[in-house]
Every structure is written in structure tokens, then in C-alpha cells.
Amino acid sequence: MTDFDYGPIEFYAIGFEGDRPGPAVLQAIDDLVAAGTVNVLDLVFVRRSPEGELEILELSDTIESDVPSLDLEGLAGEEDILALADGLEPGTSAAILVIELLWAKAFASRLYEAGGAVIAREGVPAPIVNAFLAENAD
Template identity: 85%
Template structure:
């Protein structure tokens, strides 16, 4: 069976009001890493000032005590990626730009590859939309 060094990766822009996400964001990411669900490859923060200026902060710039977690592929999210993901940030808001390896899908990707298959399309629907739809259409 084929063994991949990395599984599929996904880029996320997680938006927040204010100039930066709170510490609960890193705690939630840490929980996903500890459970073996994801591997964090890169993490940066973007914030848009009330005047509309965009500022990009590396993870190490946001943690005062130097206790930033190690990132496997820091810099994987390039400037073009970050600008595209942060495009919709409203003035006075911020976003965590997160690049994660989907550890749960790593062996699945290898099995598909060995079988001559590959994921050719993927659609994601955010949880709030799924839950709102289901609550509206509940019997």
C-alpha cells in the first residue's frame, strides 16, 4: 500500500469581530491536534483596521511568551493565499488563516490512489448552515 508523507490539506479563514481571535481559538486547534484529527501545517492571522488596512501577523507575532506551537510547514500559506482568504474581512475584524492536514483522510487517500481513484471534487457546507437547514426541515 502506498504511504503518503502528508494527507489532504485544507485552508480555512475563520473570521472574528475585533483585532484578533481570542485564546479559545488556539485551544480549539490544540484539541483537534491532540485528538489526532488534524496536523497544523501553517497558521497566520489577518486583521483589517477600522480604516480598511490589512495587516498579516505570523503566529509567533501574536504570542507574547514565545510559546507558539511548532508548525510543520510554516509559510505554506503564501501571501496570495492569505490575501484571497482575507479578501472578505470587514473593517474592524480579523481572521485566523489555518492550513491543516486531514490526518483522518491520509490512509483513505492512499487507498484511493492504490485503487486508481482520486477525489476529483469536494464541497464543504459550514456547520451553522447544515444545522439551520435541518432545524427548519425537522419533522
Template identity: 85%
Template structure:
């Protein structure tokens, strides 16, 4: 069986009011890593000034105590990726741009590859929409 060094990865842009997300965001990411759900390959923050300028902040720029957690591939999200993901960011808001390896899907990706299969489309639905829909259609 094929064994990949990495599983599938996903890029996320998660918007927040204000100029940067709070420490709870890093805690939530830490919890996912500790549970073995994801491996964080890159994490940067972007903020759009009230004037509309986009500023990119490295993780080390956002942590006050200088204790920056190690990332597997810091810099994987390039400036073009970040600009594209942050394109909808409103003035006065910020976003966490996170690149994660989906550890739960690593073995599945290997099995698909060995079987000659390939993922040809993938669609995500945000949790608030899923929960609202299911609550509306619950018996």
C-alpha cells in the same frame, strides 16, 4: 499499498470581530491536534484596519508569553494565499488563516490513489448552516 507522508490539506479563513481572535481559538486548534484529527501545517492571523489595510500577523506576534507551538510547515500559506482568503474581511475584523492536514483522510487518500481514483470536486458546508437545516427538517 501507497503510503503518503501527508494526507489532504485544507486552507481555512475564519473571521472574527475585533483585531484578533481570542485564546479560545488556539485552544480549539490544540484540541483537534491532540485528538489526532488534524495536523496544523501553518497558522497566521490577518486583520483589516478600520481604514481597510490588511495586516498579516505571524502566530508568534499574537501570543503574549512567547510560547509558540511548533508547526509542521510554517509559511505554507503564502502572502497571495492569505490575501485571497482574507479578501472578504471587513474593516475592523480579523481572521485566522489555518492550513491543516486531514489526518483522518490520509489512509483514504492512499486507498483512492491505489485504486486509480481521484477526488475531482469537494464542497464544504459550514456547521451553522448544516445545524439550522437539520433542525428545521427534524421529525
């Protein structure tokens, strides 16, 4: 079997009210890592001031305790961060998260061995899926 060092990765912008994340944000991420669902490769926080200015915050600038180790810190470049934070409203902030999908690592390896590869992918956010299903339930 072909063993990839990393599985597929995804970039997320996770928004929240206020100018910095609460401790529950990092705990939620830690819980996913501990469960073996994802591997955090890079994590950056951004906030938009009430005047509309965007500030990029390194992880170490946002928390006082130990900073989690990141496999590929710096993977989210400034261009990525700016694109993901484009819709951030004044007075809010977001975590820009680059994660490896651990469940998909073996899937990608098996597809590669079989001579295939994922060539396109579309995602639908969970709130939209659940709202649609709730509206269309019998």
C-alpha cells in the same frame, strides 16, 4: 499500502471580532491536534483596521507564550492569505489556517492504491448544514 507523507490539506479563514484572537482560539486548535483530528501545517493571523487596511501577522507576533511548531510554515502564501481575507470586515480579524486532514490520509492512500483519486470536493459549512436541518425537521 501506499503511505503518503501528508493527507489532503484544506485552507480555512476563521473570523472573529476584534483585532486579535483570544487564547481560546489557539486552545481550540490545540485540542483538535491533540485529538489527532488535524495536523496544523501553517497558521497566520490577519486583521482589518477600522479604516479597511489589512495587516498580516505572523503567529509569533500574536501570542506571548511558546509558538506551536508548524510542519510547513509559509505554505499559505500572500496570494492565498489575501484571497481568504477578502471578505474580512473592518474591525475584525481572522486566523488563516492550513490543516492536514489526518482522517483522510489513509482514505487517500487506499483510493490511490485502488487506482482512484478524489477529483473534486465541495464543502458546506456546519452552520449552514445545521440551519437547513433545523428548518426542515419534522
